[in-house]
Amino acid sequence: MTANAQAPAQAAAAPVENLLEVRGLKKYFPIHKGLLRRVAGYVKAVDDVNFTVRVGETLGLVGESGCGKSTAGRSIIRLYEPTAGEVLFRSKALGNGQEKLVNMLDLKPEEMKLVRQEISMVFQDPINSLNPRMTVSDIVAEPMIIHGQKEGPETDAVIVRLLERVGLRPDHLKRYPHEFSGGQRQRIGIARALSLNPRLVICDEPVSALDVSIQAQTLNLLQDLQQDLNLSYIFVAHDLSVVQHISDRIAVMYVGKVAELAPAEELYSNPLHPYTEALLSAVPKPDPKAESGRIVMQGDVADPSNPPSGCYFHPRCRYAKDLCKTKAPEYRELKPDHFVSCHFAEELKLEGI
């Protein structure tokens, strides 16, 4: 949260505060066609993604459908096995209390299980993210049980504390998920994610299915928890306003690649990528008098199983030139802590909010 102010110095110094570093992450899903189910092609859901998450900060992953943000989040903890890349994590569990840098994709199953105590996940759908046949207490306790703790008064005490921390009452312990509202179910999911005292929480669209007023409550809760427990978040969402509110830095994804990565304020005041500019302009502002000089992107979001040539965004980009059709742009750090993937990022003068 104070990282922005120190950004210039940060980039030059060794990334001591990087809790997680993702390099070249790829996840391809094969497409099977024909009688013999031959592999006809790949859906390149995540295609060479790079970013870092610092201790105590929130990294937002934002983009439209098919951009790969959810897949990226899930691939990091190997819910989907990545096709390529490195995920470097400072694990305390594997270092016996000391921080040890490991590549999560190289870990053996037993080691991976230990790391799972340090990274947890919150899901989007309040209905399907909780097992309807389990009580709240079972749901929240499950990670502890999986990691060898015995059910009993100790675990119960932990669960009660967790529930209170997320704003639920202890008498909810023995109830079932369907007895709660969407917002409360998300809180139960958050309590579950915290049960092993993680250091990093990946939030996969945690407020997208909630009502507006409940969104605000839940976002506040997440922010409070981050402060109290010194958590780092990867916050995946499609709603730019929400992401911008809670994130310190934001990565904008398009069809499996990162188009731009910058500190939140920098991203919306000085975007460097035409997609970011257009996205910012397309978000409907709750202000009737907002200028309607909107950039409306034509066409549909590109298809990750059959992306355009060169720069994926070129068919919809108002600044596209011939080079963009043939050559994919490089992902580079144009300004300190501000990465972009566009041939003409230096020349373009783009409008922010």
Next chain:
Amino acid sequence: MAVAQQTLTVPKKKAQVSQSYWSLVWWKFRRNRVALFGGVILAVLYFSMGIVPEFVSPYLLERASNYTEAAPQQVHLFDESGAFRGPFVYGLERQIDTVKRTRVFVEDKAKIWPLGLFVQGDSYQLLGVIPTNIHLFGVVSDDPDAQFFIMGTDARGRDWFTRIIYGGRLSLLIGLLGQLMLLFFGTILGVASGYYGGAVDQVIQRSTEFLGAIPEIPLFMALAAAIPAFWSPIAVYFMLTLILSFVRWGGLARQVRGLILSLREREYVLAAKSAGASDARIMFRHLLPGTMSHVIVIATLAIPGMILAETALSWLGLGLRPPLTSWGVLLQDAATVRAIHTTPWELWTVPFILLTVLAYNMLGDGLRDALDPYGGR
């Protein structure tokens, strides 16, 4: 503590005790009159035939008599003079029917055998342990010849009603036991198939398809023929049950597999995985319970099929044989041209079979409706 405390109220429901999934299912099931009716019928059938057949039937199974091929006796309330005597039957007298050229038994109005409930009769051991001789109903008389054949007798003078009751025991239990075995194997295979996919799935699916493609009756004949003749009837009985379920587990496995394929992608499964749950834990704690409700419905609706299968096979002589008694065995006796001509009352077996099948269908339909207690979730 910076977390905002909210005034959160859980929506109250009336009569809120346990709100678990199964209690909701029960609540919804209770409102379905037809299903409850079916359930009650089945409960009565299973109890009377499965657990206390000796009590419910007036005679013991193997009790032969001289009243061979006697028609069902009519119950009267008033005697010839019009006086009220309570329920009774007239005596039976042997005569020769000159037209059909057979022995028949006609009412001998001279003898009156009163009927009663909870009468004393042949001795037996209730539930296998309690010695008693009380039967649900029967004749109350000192006359040693007094008999009450509510559904007539067979060629050896055995009470047909008794035979149906005892036959029901085997038929009903085969259906249930067979289904439980099927449930067990089919579900496990289906879960493994759906969860692991790949080679495991291929092997399981192809073998079920292979088995399913073989015509059932010849397969059954072959397997039944393979049962050694010297085995005890009980062993034959269990083997039969096993075979019946073996041939059918493929269908259930496939349906379970389909359910697992969809459940597997639910976010609560991903949540368990992200917390480090093992495959076994995910399969048994998260996936299996999600299939249970569907499986129970499928199983319930398939039990009649098993009962009918046993009935058909035994009738064909491929299944159970005398001295074991099942409805199928009874039909062997009853469904010959001669029998229909001379002893049509032996077909009383059929309504019982129908009743059982109907009751199971009512119950199964009710369960299927109650399956989704959240309604539109």
Next chain:
Amino acid sequence: MTQQTLEPLVEVENLRVEFDVRAGVVKAVDGLNMTIYRGRTLGVIGESGCGKSVTARAILNMIPKPGKITSGEIRYHRQAKHLRGENGHSTKTDVVTINELHPDGEVIRQIRGGEIGMIFQEPMSSLTPVYTAGTHIGEAVSLHRLSATKKVGDQIAANVAAARKVDRDEAREIAIEMLRKVGIPKPTERVDNYPHQLSGGQRQRVMIAVALSTEPSMLIADEPTTALDVSIEAQILDIMRELQGSVNMAIMFITHNLGVVANMAHEIVVMYMGKAVERATVSDLFYNPKHPYTQSLLKSIPRLGEKKTGERLASISGMVPDPFNLPTGCVFHPRCPAVMMGKCDKIAPSWTKVGEDHWVSCLLYEEVGA
């Protein structure tokens, strides 16, 4: 705003819709008054369970069982189409009371689709209080739902042919033209596609094309862009505004997204638990909201470009009440930041005028005896 005479198209007066479910009676809509004017867009905003979708269905007399309209009136000012002039106005108007029509009758079926169209979001579970009561509410009539088995062009053409009495070839031509109007590229090819061959955004556009193919006087749009990407949403909203201008169509735009409604609506009604709590022009509502619920709502949304580091959103405390256990007096009072205990928990507020075209339902603005 031009001072043209606003003609009412649909008037909702004192509407009450109740659902009789196992656990009790849910008052999904409880005394709602609102008016949709010809050629104008009315935005209806509210959260789950506020009754906005039920209101939309009530207007078309399409409330799924076990719900029914228990009181109130919905009046539709119907114009004979062939008398419509260039500017869409006509001199001959018939007032039809919709709730008195037979739900399956000839008249309402003519109106549905032909004169009042409806588009939905792609199906997604929405958490309403009625669901938690454990009742299955199914969609009664699938109006303008895209059938998966028919070609897109055929579906539009069928609609056109039914409403406009043209022959098949002409209907197909109109269908192609509609696809072009809603921005589908290569409409002559797309007209023969099946819905599954199109993307979500394209399907939504086709739904709009289907709805508009009959040239309705009003379009009810129930969360039409909620499930769409922001870039596609922007396109769809533009199309809707354009089409409204060209055929003078009224729109009832239902959404929970304050940004979208700010851009689309001329007037806005804010609903809470089946009641309207505030009604105003769009600028009055956003710049001068009166009802505490509206004010809180506006303060609780994150706004792009306005982040202050570490700031928390002003959230509305508490939760939506249990529909079987509604608070006494003003339904919002347990959550209200400006609650006056002793008054707000005892007296239900009534509709009060607080400005030109600005109405609220709140005791703060009402003179009440102690």
